[in-house]
Amino acid sequence: MEEKEKEQRAYETLLATTPKILRILSNELVLRIIRLLAKKPSCAMDLARKLKEHEQKIYYHLRNLEKFGIVELLKKEERVGAIAKIYRVRYPAISFKLFEDEKIVNKKVRIRELRFFKPFIKRGKLNATLIIGSPDPHGKYAAQASDGCCAIDLALFLGSLIKDPSLPNYKLDTEVKKEDLEKNLILVGGPKSNIVVDKVNKNLPIYFDFHREWNIYSPLSKTVYAEDDIGVIEKIENPFNSKKKILVLAGKRFKGTRAAIIALIRHLKEIEKGNKFDPSIIAKVVRGVDRDADNRIDDAIFLE
Secondary structure, eight states: OEEOSSOEEOOOEEEESSTHHHHHHTOHHHHHHHHHHHHSOBOHHHHHHHHTOOHHHHHHHHHHHHHTTSEEEEEEEEETTEEEEEEEEOOSEEEEOOSOOOOOOOOOOOHHHHHHTTTTEETTEEOSEEEEOOSSSBTTTTBOOOOHHHHHHHHHHHHTTOSSOOSOOEEEGGGOOGGGGGSOEEEESOTTTOHHHHHHGGGOSSEEEGGGTTEEEETTTTEEEOOTTEEEEEEEEOTTOTTSEEEEEEESSHHHHHHHHHHHHHOHHHHHTOBTTBTTSEEEEEEEEOTTOSSSOOEEEEOO
16 A cells, blocks of 8 residues: 555555565666566567667566566467567565564455556546447447446446546447547447447457347457357457547347446456456456346356
């Protein structure tokens, strides 16, 4: 926890188990490597070029940083016949506990949720617009959205993370103006019933295929998902403003959208792992499950 004059800031930290980690961090080049990786996951070759250092020296420091858990291997890429290892920083802070003492008890800070919803939540306020489909026939498909009630569960969840709600926090897709598209957006519902999702559909890693009766298609697994209870959770760069983000929670039908929202609320840790075929992107496919057999989806399982 970092105390500020008007607020507290919480950071996830690596709890160091050996003082050797402090010796590693005393190297100025190591700190420069960490700062670059914090901005963008990279390989040793890219880091060496940016830092104007020999690649073997960068490799040496990366191995030490990985050994102590400061960085981790994100993925491997094939480059001109060679395999490049892409690393990322795991934590923004490192702590070293000198001895056991009485802990300070405070209310739980929901680090995982706040980390995932960055930048949709900023300093205790919603920093995004929640967009749902209009319940009236609208758009080129003259569809009526039935996903609005799903958004109630999502809104309650977001409300538990926000200290200072401002009104209004949502818009119907038919009310969205050009300038609205350039903000952080949380989109609920598929492209047939939410015209904003239709606008960004081509930018989604896992998208809805108009030519396949709006089935969900994943180029990552080469799989077509046709069932009504299939949903997707995807976080992407906003194509209308590269400095903003978009979170999509959608299904082919109402059941799929509900499954996506339930998965987000109940299984955020799994979502943070990224797609199992490409962990560097947040693009998950889920199937709704009726655990208590009351004919309503109340949980979700992950398909990829």
